Amino acid sequence: MASLAGIFLRTAHSARRAALRWAGGVAGWLLVSGFAAPVQVGSPAGQPSASVAATGELTPASRRAYAEVLKLRLGPARELLRVELSSTPKSPSPLLVANCIDFAELILTQDATRYEAAEDAQEARLAVLDKLPASALRDYARAEITLHLGLSQLLFKHVVMGGYHLRSGYHQMQDVVKRYPSFLPARKTLGICQFAVGSLPEGYHWLLSLLGLTADSNDGLKNLALAAAQPHDFQTESQIYLSLIREGYYKKPEEALRLAEHLHAQQPDNLLFSYLLISINKRQHHGEAALAAFRARPTGAGYQPVSYLRHMAADLLLYQGDYAASERENLAFLREYKGLHYRKDAAFKLYLAAWLGGAPPAAVARYRAQINEPGPTDVEEDNYAQHYYHEAQALNPILTRARLQTDGGYNQQALATLRTFRVTPNTLWRDRIEEPYRRARAFQGLGRLDSAWFYFERTQSVAGPKAPYYFAPQAALQQGYLAQEAGKKAQARFYFEKALHYPWHEYKNSTDAKATLALRELK
Known part of the structure; x- marks a missing residue:
């Protein structure tokens, strides 16, 4: 019994780690869950017309409420839905949007005291949807809310039921696409699920087999691209997903940055768009731009507090010194x-x-x-x-400052800091590996790619094949990207495979996922 319990606990822990890996932090939890909404605001309120029901569009009131959810103005969004929800809903639309409001609040706060009420509300909405006539929007809403339910359960450690509902929602969304092939919102969510499942590293394939989930990440990208290219209620959401995947996994940040800048310029009162602009600039080492976007974010009555933004700002200020x-x-x-x-x-x-x-x-x-x-x-x-x-082991203050400076895009300052580093007989092996890696990242940020390549190579030669630190595998990954950008496919393949072969390190999951996807792209 003890051994069986141990196996179950390890399985549950790995499943939860996989789910969190899938979601990728607060931004991922929001985006993967179908939280984002269209930019445009709908027409005046009224009952859904025959054309609305036929095309699977949101009702006008639901569309306006969804636009408020997108701004993270959850209280005003609830008020806009009040009339539609006060009687028995005749459309799936308000149920879907109401669920997005509750789910967004739960995920943004991660407040365990809200969990049971949110779970009960999700299950109640699913029961109401089961009684509505079948339609593209009804079936889509049911699958989407099931996915929300699964993600909520996994976040709050209800692993078995969370895994069950994620699997169920995924299969339901597959069925919606088969039944309504021209209904683009379903292709958006299915594309996200397919990419998430298909991009998990090999270490999680046992879990996917256990859950009966298979997917090709390329199929996910195709579905997302289709949903991003054509008008529908969730087109902007599809564009956000697609650009973030290309930024995070394929080293193509320009599209995501352009989209975030465009959305923010179009709606400066939109807190989610501000969040996107801050986070993309932060990931791309544009520290000053990210900090400016944080300081210009909309605040005031009606906005849901997003505590995580303060954590991001703390990082940016740390980079700045x-x-x-x-x-x-x-x-x-x-x-x-x-x-x-x-x-x-x-x-x-x-x-x-x-x-x-x-x-x-x-x-x-x-x-x-x-x-x-x-x-x-x-x-x-x-x-x-x-x-x-x-x-x-004590951190080296010179290397730590240089790391923070390069993270913020202060690359000249980082190189100046690194010039004060001296190797002595007492210098730790970890620090001997990190020093050339920090130089490489600073030169890479300055566009001095020959120097970056030299120091990436030096990082790996100092580390050898078994160092339990992320510097060497990350160096190999970056060399793979540099070779890929230069059109040297064989060389890129060599370095991506090298990145995969390093033993455990702190960022192995994300490094392996990126290297695996890059190898698939080379094919």
Whole structure:
């Protein structure tokens, strides 16, 4: 019995890690769940016409409410749906949008006290949908809400039921596409599911077999591209998904950045579009632009608080070297945030800000100790923080500053910082590997690709094939991208395969997923 229980717990833990890997943090949870909505605002309120029912469009009131959800104005969105929901719904539309409101609130707050009520509401909406006449929108709403339910359950550790509902929602969405092949919203969500399943690293294939899930990530991209190219209620959402996948997995950030800038310019009062602009600029090492977008974000009555934005701002301020401001933002994040994820990462960043900022030793030690407080390590940032704590090796202040500077796009400053680094007989092996890697990333950010290539090679030669750090596999991955951009397919394949062959490291899941997708693209 003990061994069976152990197997079950390991399986459940891996399943939850896979789901969180699929969702990819707060942004992924929002986007993968069908949260985003169309940019355009609908026509005046009224009952759905025959054409609305036939085409599967949202009703006018639901469309206006969905536009408010998109702005993260959840209270006003609920008010706009009140009349449609006050009587027995005749359309699936308000049920779908009402579920998006509750789900967005649950995911943004990650407040466990809201979970049971949200789950009950989701199941009640599914029961009402079962009684409505079959249609493209009815069947789509049922599949979408089932996926929401599964993601909610997995987030709050109800692994078995969460896995069941994710599997059920996925298969339901496949059936919707088969039954209504021209209904583009279903292709959008199916495309996301297919890409998520098809892009999971080999280490999770046992889980997919257990759940009976198979998919080709290329089929997912095709469905998403189809949904992004033609007008429908969820076209903008489809475009966001597609651009983020191309940015995150295929090193094609320009499309995502252009789209985020366009959406933000079109709706500067839209908090979700501000979030997209901040996060894309942050990932692309445009620290100043990301910080400017954070400071210009819409605030005020009606907007759902997004605590995670403060955590992002704390990172950006850390890159800039404003350690006191970074500390304030992360402390505010920890006060306001109700969830469990990113707390270890916030404690690690508080430790860095205190240590690099010259805080008293007691404060530095206190923040470091907070990393080891009970909490999950499902997301890679928390896993990295916990690994740092257990490794119990002091960080090098020069390399740490250089890392933060390159993360923020301050590449000249990073190279100046690295020029002060000196290798001594006491220099840790980890630091000997990291130093050329930091130089490579700084040169890469400056567009000096020959120098970047040289230092990526040096990183791997110093590390050898078995170093348990992410520097060498990431160097190989970046060389694969550089060779791919230069049209050298054989060389790119060599480095992507090399990235996959490194042993465990802190970012192995995401590195392996990117290398695997890049190899498929080369074919």
